[in-house]
Amino acid sequence: MQRILTFLFLLSLLSTSCTAQSSEGSPRQSDESTPAPYSPDTPSPPEIDAPLNEYPSLVSIRFLNSLDGWGVTETRIVRTNDGGITWYDVTPPSVSEAGYTVNLFVLDNDHVWLHIPNIDNYPNSGYLYRTTDGGMTWMKFDSPFSSGRIRFLDANNGWALADLGVGAGSNAVAVYQTTDGGVEWHQTYVNDPNHPNAGDSLPLGGLKYGIASPSMVSAWVYGIVYAPGTPYLYRTENAGHLWEQASIPLLPGSENTELTIEQVEFVSPTDAFLTMRMTSDAINLAVYTSNDAGNTWTLTPTLIPDAGSADFMSAEDAVIYNGSQFYVTRDAARTWSIIPPDVQFGDTFASMDFVDLSTGWVLTLDPTNHRSLYKTGDGGATWFPVVP
Numbered sequence: 500m501q502r503i504l505t506f507l508f509l510l511s512l513l514s515t516s517c518t519a520q521s522s523e524g525s526p527r528q529s530d531e532s533t534p535a536p537y538s539p540d541t542p543s544p545p546e547i548d549a550p551l552n553e554y555p556s557l558v559s560i561r562f563l564n565s566l567d568g569w570g571v572t573e574t575r576i577v578r579t580n581d582g583g584i585t586w587y588d589v590t591p592p593s594v595s596e597a598g599y600t601v602n603l604f605v606l607d608n609d610h611v612w613l614h615i616p617n618i619d620n621y622p623n624s625g626y627l628y629r630t631t632d633g634g635m636t637w638m639k640f641d642s643p644f645s646s647g648r649i650r651f652l653d654a655n656n657g658w659a660l661a662d663l664g665v666g667a668g669s670n671a672v673a674v675y676q677t678t679d680g681g682v683e684w685h686q687t688y689v690n691d692p693n694h695p696n697a698g699d700s701l702p703l704g705g706l707k708y709g710i711a712s713p714s715m716v717s718a719w720v721y722g723i724v725y726a727p728g729t730p731y732l733y734r735t736e737n738a739g740h741l742w743e744q745a746s747i748p749l750l751p752g753s754e755n756t757e758l759t760i761e762q763v764e765f766v767s768p769t770d771a772f773l774t775m776r777m778t779s780d781a782i783n784l785a786v787y788t789s790n791d792a793g794n795t796w797t798l799t800p801t802l803i804p805d806a807g808s809a810d811f812m813s814a815e816d817a818v819i820y821n822g823s824q825f826y827v828t829r830d831a832a833r834t835w836s837i838i839p840p841d842v843q844f845g846d847t848f849a850s851m852d853f854v855d856l857s858t859g860w861v862l863t864l865d866p867t868n869h870r871s872l873y874k875t876g877d878g879g880a881t882w883f884p885v886v887p
Contacts, residue, residue, distance in 0.1 A: 543581065544566060547633075549587040549589050551585065551587060551588070552588045554886050555572045556869075556870045557571065557870055558598050558870070559862070561603065561605045563605065563854065564858075565855075565858045567580050568582075568852075569603065572598070574595060575588050576589055576594070576613060577590075582874060583860060583885040583886060587634075591613065591630075591639065592637070593639065594615065600615065600616055601613055601614060602614040610654050611629070613628040614627050614649050616646050617645055618645075621645045621646070622644065624641060624643060625642045625644055625646070626642065640681055643661075643684055644673060644684075645662075648660045648709050650710060651681075655677075655679055655680050656678055656715050658674070658676055658739075659675040659710075660720060661674070669703045671691035671703060673694075674689070674701075674720075676739065688735075688739045688742070700733075702724070705722055705725070706731075708721055708723070708762075709763070711765055711771070713792055716738055717734065718735050718738075720733050720742070721761075725757070727754060727757060727758075728753050729758065730747060733745060747798070750785070750798070753777065756777050759775065761774045761776050764811045766814055768792060770788075770814035772786065772787065772832070773786070774786055774809050781804070782805055783806060784802065785802055786799045786817075788832060803821050803826055803835075807822055808820050810859070812853060812854065815831050817832060818859065818878075820844075820848065820879075822848065823839075825837070826838075827856060841880065841881050842873060844861060847863040849862040857875075858875065858876055860874050870886075871887055
């Protein structure tokens with residue numbers, strides 16, 4: 500009964516926030532409106548055949564639409580089909596720890612991968628769990644790396660950027676590919692000088708934050724190198740066997756600025772965004788776009804003050820939170836609308852995930868280590884807790 504009352508109360512909040520939304524506060528300028536996740540005439544989503552997890556303490560989230568999402572806690576893997584109100588435990592049977600050490604990749608609601616390091620053989624092995632039925636069953640495979648980023652283009656083809664260790668401003672990595680959904684991984688590159696086949700086209704110096712790829716041929720590795728005026732951005736056009744430094748236009752005066760490539764995101768095989776944190780006397784976030792699969796990058800006009808977290812949903816739509824306000828674009832970062840939220844997340848802001856310009860979630864972490872999940876249905880103007 501208590502869950503039903505909570506559910507009805509959240510429905511009323513959704514209805515109130517949608518009806519109270521003004522055209523001035525909304526990033527949407529057309530007559531087309533986005534419906535709330537539920538209305539009185541919409542039936543509740545079907546129950547998932549898995550145990551309930553009441554109010555999970557979420558470490559990370561990944562939503563696919565306004566209803567379907569996945570999450571990681573310190574010990575469990577969970578999913579929801581009602582926008583985050585109800586969570587189900589779909590943890591693989593042999594997994595007892597999760598948290599920040601795991602890498603969860605969600606391709607769609609059926610195909611999900613979970614990678615966990617093998618601490619006893621770090622950094623040379625790990626365990627990859629794969630589900631093709633939404634977490635009802637999992638398959639387990641050994642992987643030749645312990646930690647890193649995995650990215651899948653479809654149910655079979657994927658990349659991994661494996662972290663082999665950090666020291667004195669350097670970061671050894673290896674690049675892997677799979678064509679069978681993660682059953683087998685083939686190493687295409689390694690820059691660890693202790694490895695007999697080490698290369699130097701992807702420099703050892705600098706920290707590598709991630710890998711982005713529109714195909715199994717092209718990919719970008721990005722991060723930071725501690726040299727003013729020098730962004731760390733390298734690309735391959737031969738499946739990772741050879742890398743070359745990619746060129747992006749810089750603002751005048753950037754030669755004395757610390758430049759950090761924080762994100763490269765392909766929203767289609769040809770359309771991509773890149774964000775670069777610029778740190779000098781002030782901190783700003785520069786946003787770049789590409790519509791030719793990353794061959795050329797264009798610096799957009801607006802610098803986002805104080806930098807922040809970014810979500811890119813399509814070639815036109817993006818949301819950035821800079822610590823106090825949400826910046827929303829629907830024209831590929833040429834112009835931005837500023838949305839001040841009714842909840843001041845401040846230092847409790849941990850991460851966010853938007854699925855369109857209206858619907859998004861924010862994870863918070865307060866000084867007592869309590870985690871909460873908030874949701875918006877109007878582009879970030881109003882927020883309500885779905886996991887208090």
